[in-house]
Amino acid sequence: MRIAIVGAGLGGLALARVLHVHGIESVVYEREASRHARGQGGMLDIHSGQRALREAGLIDRFFAIARGEGQDMRLLEPDGTLLLQEDTPDDAPLARPEVDRADLRDLLLDSLPDGVVRWGHALGSAADGVLRFADGGSATYDLLVGADGAQSRVRPLLTDARPTHLGQNVVEIGIPDIDRTHPDLAAMVGRGNYWVLGDGLSLGAQRNGDGRVRIGLSFYRTGEDWFATSGIPFDDPAAARARLIDLLDGWHPRFTALVAACDDTIVPRAITTLPVGLTWPARPDVTLVGDAAHLMPPVGEGANMALLDGALLGLALAAHPDDHPTAVREYEREMFERAGAAARMSAQIQELLVAPDAARRMLAFFQPG
Ligand SMILES: Cc1cc2nc3c(=O)[nH]c(=O)nc-3n(C[C@H](O)[C@H](O)[C@H](O)COP(=O)(O)OP(=O)(O)OC[C@H]3O[C@@H](n4cnc5c(N)ncnc54)[C@H](O)[C@@H]3O)c2cc1C
Numbered sequence: 512m513r514i515a516i517v518g519a520g521l522g523g524l525a526l527a528r529v530l531h532v533h534g535i536e537s538v539v540y541e542r543e544a545s546r547h548a549r550g551q552g553g554m555l556d557i558h559s560g561q562r563a564l565r566e567a568g569l570i571d572r573f574f575a576i577a578r579g580e581g582q583d584m585r586l587l588e589p590d591g592t593l594l595l596q597e598d599t600p601d602d603a604p605l606a607r608p609e610v611d612r613a614d615l616r617d618l619l620l621d622s623l624p625d626g627v628v629r630w631g632h633a634l635g636s637a638a639d640g641v642l643r644f645a646d647g648g649s650a651t652y653d654l655l656v657g658a659d660g661a662q663s664r665v666r667p668l669l670t671d672a673r674p675t676h677l678g679q680n681v682v683e684i685g686i687p688d689i690d691r692t693h694p695d696l697a698a699m700v701g702r703g704n705y706w707v708l709g710d711g712l713s714l715g716a717q718r719n720g721d722g723r724v725r726i727g728l729s730f731y732r733t734g735e736d737w738f739a740t741s742g743i744p745f746d747d748p749a750a751a752r753a754r755l756i757d758l759l760d761g762w763h764p765r766f767t768a769l770v771a772a773c774d775d776t777i778v779p780r781a782i783t784t785l786p787v788g789l790t791w792p793a794r795p796d797v798t799l800v801g802d803a804a805h806l807m808p809p810v811g812e813g814a815n816m817a818l819l820d821g822a823l824l825g826l827a828l829a830a831h832p833d834d835h836p837t838a839v840r841e842y843e844r845e846m847f848e849r850a851g852a853a854a855r856m857s858a859q860i861q862e863l864l865v866a867p868d869a870a871r872r873m874l875a876f877f878q879p880g
């Protein structure tokens with residue numbers, strides 16, 4: 512059986528690794544030219560996805576690269592009130608450790624034999640057992656797995672659903688080498704997650720393994736055209752920072768000081784999602800994992816779901832080595848239920864974030880009763 516996986520993200524690589532552990536060959540086609548072609552972004556908190564790493568035989572190596580202290584959390588209101596501070600004891604279990612996305616991807620890539628990942632293969636179209644790549648090449652398959660993320664080219668084979676704008680736009684900025692350049696701000700942010708919520712905005716700051724603090728400023732209830740109308744000059748980082756500080760009108764100066772300390776990397780990111788509870792009629796020769804199947808608000812579930820999808824599809828194929836249509840049906844039945852529940856929970860958290868008193872609502876979520 513020829514298993515073609517499109518996309519070497521966490522979902523596709525977890526699938527290829529679990530298949531490999533069970534002696535089943537697959538090929539991963541990835542559009543990027545190499546593992547270093549693009550920065551992989553910041554930290555991920557990995558909780559339910561740890562099961563996938565166990566099935567992949569990689570859990571000990573995962574714990575070696577995970578940062579337990581990344582579980583620290585500070586929650587504040589825009590006027591500077593600290594509502595919650597959780598510092599992780601040294602001997603706390605690694606229930607939700609943070610890991611650098613690039614390190615996690617490298618762990619999975621290094622666990623695969625040479626040649627499994629074919630770099631520089633951007634899928635153009637797929638039909639009737641044939642993949643056609645942007646460079647004119649082609650390959651055949653018996654089972655095609657779309658692990659190609661939010662803008663999946665494989666998804667249209669199964670459903671007409673498309674990602675739509677969530678009404679959230681994020682501006683990503685960051686402070687390099689914060690311990691040396693801004694020790695006062697480093698102490699304020701701490702070792703893990705620093706959240707300021709309220710007024711239809713959020714500021715999330717997070718320490719990365721390389722000493723950079725990544726900051727995401729989210730603007731809720733904003734439309735698809737918001738970046739064009741926001742007055743943020745993305746081609747002039749200093750002026751863009753000044754405009755962002757204006758947009759944090761009334762926020763405590765310690766928060767605007769974080770923005771002022773950022774370097775010139777400034778990335779706009781429009782947030783899109785697929786419908787909650789998306790399903791499709793099973794096909795024997797095509798399925799999806801990860802964001803291609805269930806793109807959710809970015810509240811800490813997507814990477815975990817992608818890892819689990821890949822591992823559980825791999826286990827289903829190993830359990831039915833001569834009957835991949837049954838494996839796909841079993842995988843999809845479980846995935847639809849699990850991902851639907853995660854998407855509903857993510858949508859509820861998203862509702863909290865949008866509220867004017869988001870920080871207090873989030874506190875009640877963390878500390879019910
Ligand atoms: C800012 C941010 C923070 C996040 N933080 C968290 C978190 O803390 N915890 C969490 O669980 N989730 C988090 N997420 C969500 C998480 O990043 C995604 O859900 C997860 O990466 C999805 O993995 P994937 O393998 O499905 O897709 P991706 O990681 O998007 O990988 C898809 C791969 O497919 C390749 N590809 C795409 N198109 C083609 C093509 N045509 N041909 C060949 N290859 C192609 C891409 O190059 C890519 O390598 C966050 C998301 C964002 C945006």
